Amino acid sequence: xxGVIQSPRHEVTEMGQEVTLxxxxxxxxxxxxWYRQTMMRGLELLIYFNNNVPIDDSGMPxxxxxxxxxxxxxxxxxxxxxxxRDSAVYFCASSGPRRSEQFFGPGTxxxxx
Amino acid sequence: GENVxxxxxxxxxxxxxxxxxxxxxxxxxxxxFPWYKQELGKRPQLIIDIRSNVGEKKDQRIAVTLNKTAKxxxxxxxxxxxEDSAVYFCAASIPRGxxxxxxxxxxxxVVVIP
Numbered sequence: 149x150x151g152v153i154q155s156p157r158h159e160v161t162e163m164g165q166e167v168t169l170x171x172x173x174x175x176x177x178x179x180x181x182w183y184r185q186t187m188m189r190g191l192e193l194l195i196y197f198n199n200n201v202p203i204d205d206s207g208m209p210x211x212x213x214x215x216x217x218x219x220x221x222x223x224x225x226x227x228x229x230x231x232x233r234d235s236a237v238y239f240c241a242s243s244g245p246r247r248s249e250q251f252f253g254p255g256t257x258x259x260x261x
Numbered sequence: 262g263e264n265v266x267x268x269x270x271x272x273x274x275x276x277x278x279x280x281x282x283x284x285x286x287x288x289x290x291x292x293x294f295p296w297y298k299q300e301l302g303k304r305p306q307l308i309i310d311i312r313s314n315v316g317e318k319k320d321q322r323i324a325v326t327l328n329k330t331a332k333x334x335x336x337x338x339x340x341x342x343x344e345d346s347a348v349y350f351c352a353a354s355i356p357r358g359x360x361x362x363x364x365x366x367x368x369x370x371v372v373v374i375p
Contacts, residue, residue, distance in 0.1 A: 181362075
């Protein structure tokens with residue numbers, strides 16, 4: 149298995165633009181998590197899904213952020229419009245049924261100018 | 262909700278010495294406690310974990326101990342090597358609903374001095 153796959157690995161965009169981050173979880177995993185990592189705030193959980201259904205989105209900063217999981221092998225995190233304070237590394241992680249271990253993707257480093 | 266704290270925030274050790282990082286949690290119902298290692302520019306990777314039905318687990322040079330009464334668990338690295346330099350995150354499971362969610366600490370920077 150290739151592990152959790154994220155794209156793009158790096159994204160540089162201008163303030164106001166729409167940004168879409170993508171994630172493919174490990175095959176067979178039924179939980180998917182989106183995290184944001186910054187020096188100031190550490191690793192923050194934004195939203196997570198179970199069997200493609202959003203369970204808790206209380207960590208999503210504001211309405212500019214949205215996430216979807218249309219099927220078991222794909223999820224997106226969208227920021228519209230983006231702002232400089234959204235600059236961070238965004239990680240996707242997945243975990244399997246009846247197992248608590250979370251496996252992280254390589255992350256997307258987002259820079260909003 | 263679950264609150265996880267790590268101490269110290271930064272730890273410098275001489276190569277070959279041991280390093281110990283302590284983590285405290287607030288929810289006594291938490292039952293799963295992983296440690297992740299994150300090297301600069303890379304993803305967090307699980308290095309060891311422990312469940313509440315055991316008090317200690319060891320894997321080569323790393324070990325984790327759990328004290329459920331005091332609600333803390335520690336990561337022990339023996340015979341440290343330069344490649345152990347990284348940020349280490351502890352986490353505790355959020356027990357309600359069985360939803361596999363973890364609460365992470367802020368991380369400890371470990372620096373191994375050659």
